[in-house]
Amino acid sequence: MAATKTIEVALSTTGMGPDGRPQRIPLGAEGLTSAPPGLEPEMQGEHMLINIGPQHPATHGVLRLVLELDGETVVRCIPHVGYLHCGFEKIGEYRQYNQIIPWTDREDYLNSMGNNVAYVLGAERLFGIEITERCKVLRVIAMELSRIISHLVWLGTTCIDIGAYTPFLWSFQERENVYKLLEGWTGARLTTSGTRVGGMIADVPDGWVEGLKGFLANFPKTLDQVDRMLTRNAIWVGRTVGLGVMTPQEALDYGLSGPMLRASGVAYDVRKDFPYLDYETYDFDVPVGTNGDVYDRFLVRQEELRQSVRILEQAVKRLPDGPVNVDDPRVILPPKHKATSEMESMIHHFKLVMEGPRPPVGEVYVPIESPKGEKGYYFVSDGTSKPVRWRIRPPSYVNLSAIPKMVEGHLLSDVIAINASIDIVMGEIDR
Amino acid sequence: MSKPAKQDPAAPAFAIVQPGQPGQQPATPYGIAHRGGAHNPSVEALRAQFGAAILRHEVTWGDTTVYVERAKVGEICAWLKADPSQSYEYLVDVTAVEYRDHVRPIEVVWHLRSLKHRRFLRLKTELPKDGRTPLEVPSVWGVWKGADWLERECYDMFGITFAGHPDLRRILLWEQYKEGFPLRKDFPMRGRFSRAQQLTNALAADPEARYSMEEISIAEAYGDLPADVRQRLTGGEKVGE
Numbered sequence: 005m006a007a008t009k010t011i012e013v014a015l016s017t018t019g020m021g022p023d024g025r026p027q028r029i030p031l032g033a034e035g036l037t038s039a040p041p042g043l044e045p046e047m048q049g050e051h052m053l054i055n056i057g058p059q060h061p062a063t064h065g066v067l068r069l070v071l072e073l074d075g076e077t078v079v080r081c082i083p084h085v086g087y088l089h090c091g092f093e094k095i096g097e098y099r100q101y102n103q104i105i106p107w108t109d110r111e112d113y114l115n116s117m118g119n120n121v122a123y124v125l126g127a128e129r130l131f132g133i134e135i136t137e138r139c140k141v142l143r144v145i146a147m148e149l150s151r152i153i154s155h156l157v158w159l160g161t162t163c164i165d166i167g168a169y170t171p172f173l174w175s176f177q178e179r180e181n182v183y184k185l186l187e188g189w190t191g192a193r194l195t196t197s198g199t200r201v202g203g204m205i206a207d208v209p210d211g212w213v214e215g216l217k218g219f220l221a222n223f224p225k226t227l228d229q230v231d232r233m234l235t236r237n238a239i240w241v242g243r244t245v246g247l248g249v250m251t252p253q254e255a256l257d258y259g260l261s262g263p264m265l266r267a268s269g270v271a272y273d274v275r276k277d278f279p280y281l282d283y284e285t286y287d288f289d290v291p292v293g294t295n296g297d298v299y300d301r302f303l304v305r306q307e308e309l310r311q312s313v314r315i316l317e318q319a320v321k322r323l324p325d326g327p328v329n330v331d332d333p334r335v336i337l338p339p340k341h342k343a344t345s346e347m348e349s350m351i352h353h354f355k356l357v358m359e360g361p362r363p364p365v366g367e368v369y370v371p372i373e374s375p376k377g378e379k380g381y382y383f384v385s386d387g388t389s390k391p392v393r394w395r396i397r398p399p400s401y402v403n404l405s406a407i408p409k410m411v412e413g414h415l416l417s418d419v420i421a422i423n424a425s426i427d428i429v430m431g432e433i434d435r
Numbered sequence: 436m437s438k439p440a441k442q443d444p445a446a447p448a449f450a451i452v453q454p455g456q457p458g459q460q461p462a463t464p465y466g467i468a469h470r471g472g473a474h475n476p477s478v479e480a481l482r483a484q485f486g487a488a489i490l491r492h493e494v495t496w497g498d499t500t501v502y503v504e505r506a507k508v509g510e511i512c513a514w515l516k517a518d519p520s521q522s523y524e525y526l527v528d529v530t531a532v533e534y535r536d537h538v539r540p541i542e543v544v545w546h547l548r549s550l551k552h553r554r555f556l557r558l559k560t561e562l563p564k565d566g567r568t569p570l571e572v573p574s575v576w577g578v579w580k581g582a583d584w585l586e587r588e589c590y591d592m593f594g595i596t597f598a599g600h601p602d603l604r605r606i607l608l609w610e611q612y613k614e615g616f617p618l619r620k621d622f623p624m625r626g627r628f629s630r631a632q633q634l635t636n637a638l639a640a641d642p643e644a645r646y647s648m649e650e651i652s653i654a655e656a657y658g659d660l661p662a663d664v665r666q667r668l669t670g671g672e673k674v675g676e
Contacts, residue, residue: 382528
């Protein structure tokens with residue numbers, strides 16, 4: 005039983021006035037050379053240490069920032085990550101290739117469909133599989149839908165961090181519409197696990213494309229509303245312009261990617277420069293910022309939402325008929341009616357489920373443009389059905405590592421805006 | 436130290452960097468061979484520049500892997516970034532691979548990308564598992580600042596030290612973690628201890644030990660702390676959770 009301690013608390017007032025209320029020291033008092041009695045003179049001119057997070061809504065997860073402040077100016081910033089570390093890469097070494105797909109949902113959980121596609125793109129190159137035309141277009145649709153989700157969540161949460169509540173409601177309403185579409189396709193909202201090596205979990209259901217067309221018709225209106233609300237809003241501009249500036253050389257040096265890099269004026273987009281899924285045949289633009297600050301990152305992401313709509317409209321138009329999964333018994337399960345009636349199909353089914361598909365010896369790194377930046381999966385195979393190494397190249401981890409460079413010299417309240425502009429997902433950072 | 440004032444908001448602060456060369460039209464690759472195929476032209480340039488430090492190269496699924504000598508990694512990376520004919524200005528990833536094999540060496544992997552030439556290069560160096568060779572490679576932090584956290588993660592997961600890294604600490608695991616390096620193949624997937632033992636360890640741990648002395652000392656407030664707090668922070672083993 006610990007002994008009870010008495011703590012004396014000194015109030016930052018000069019005491020009680022005659023009316024029984026605490027006397028406040030007026031701000032900017034004339035002729036005040038030394039600290040008034042009751043204030044702590046030794047606090048002046050010294051640095052203060054404050055801790056933000058890990059449990060704080062403005063850190064977008066469990067990020068912890070230790071800040072050394074001189075007044076309100078950040079002198080030093082030490083980020084701490086790892087509170088969500090689950091060892092995904094270790095677990096992947098004990099799983100077959102198709103069994104890892106659920107883990108890809110859970111790292112960057114705002115872009116789960118995009119991660120699923122990125123994962124199987126890498127695995128398919130490792131297996132040497134060419135997917136079908138319909139599957140390519142469906143995957144483009146899946147990736148752009150998850151880009152819309154991720155950017156909408158970014159938009160809503162950043163608005164809340166900076167003090168605007170209405171765009172949050174609008175963006176989350178639209179996000180709900182996308183989740184309804186994904187739920188109709190894969191059966192899940194966040195943890196979609198929508199792909200398989202060699203194809204998709206399922207073809208889109210009847211009427212799904214019409215639902216997507218309806219979303220595409222209405223979504224630009226919401227974007228226009230957000231645009232009208234924020235882009236020329238004096239408060240929004242005042243809270244974002246000139247913050248966290250990264251020049252193109254610094255951004256490349258720190259390995260930034262995605263909207264962070266493009267806001268700094270480097271027109272690098274994996275979809276354009278190292279295309280996959282025939283992205284070079286879609287007509288879309290890569291927005292690039294010219295100042296590298298938080299405002300430019302907002303503009304870049306806002307424009308990317310419009311470009312995603314453009315890509316989706318083209319994808320819906322060109323969506324071909326045909327099979328979704330490749331006709332390759334090495335990786336794709338035979339139809340159930342065949343597995344229960346034909347001997348060969350049953351053997352295939354058994355071997356695929358019990359042993360799993362086996363890629364040849366080799367290694368592969370396939371990057372994609374995730375909403376956060378360049379995401380890639382690096383596989384090393386030794387010829388068995390489980391990878392020797394499964395590595396996630398996490399874009400928000402690398403982007404976050406530049407936060408000390410970005411916040412130092414700015415005010416404490418700007419730290420929140422800069423941190424929001426990085427668009428971090430702690431599930432991906434800690435993995 | 437406050438927000439930098441802008442003269443003209445319409446004027447761009449810097450020139451736009453366009454990747455690739457004019458006239459290039461990159462396309463989705465198809466029909467990639469498992470082994471062989473055209474390799475990255477940087478291989479010849481590396482051999483001409485560094486000679487025997489470039490051990491061998493191979494092309495797997497269209498990507499070129501170059502095995503280099505361990506001691507020369509920093510030099511090679513600095514050259515690859517600075518030379519205008521290579522200009523690998525972007526460090527994609529730093530990681531390591533350990534095989535399910537007692538003899539096969541651990542490989543440290545650097546993924547480099549040149550935006551100017553739209554090239555991708557995988558550098559590898561081998562660290563033998565003979566128990567005598569230290570698991571140490573030169574840090575490339577001086578070449579790309581982005582290597583900071585990637586090398587820390589590699590150290591955290593594999594125990595590979597990067598000579599020259601300014602602040603090589605654990606990053607995803609806590610600093611007092613003493614069970615080893617999780618992505619090594621001799622580390623069991625469930626951890627070193629049973630669930631019951633992990634719970635016992637957690638209950639026996641001293642929560643005060645979670646505070647890092649480094650964070651407290653940067654405020655230079657240590658001398659001002661009460662004597663009992665000072666004693667609590669310095670005394671006792673830092674075992675973490």
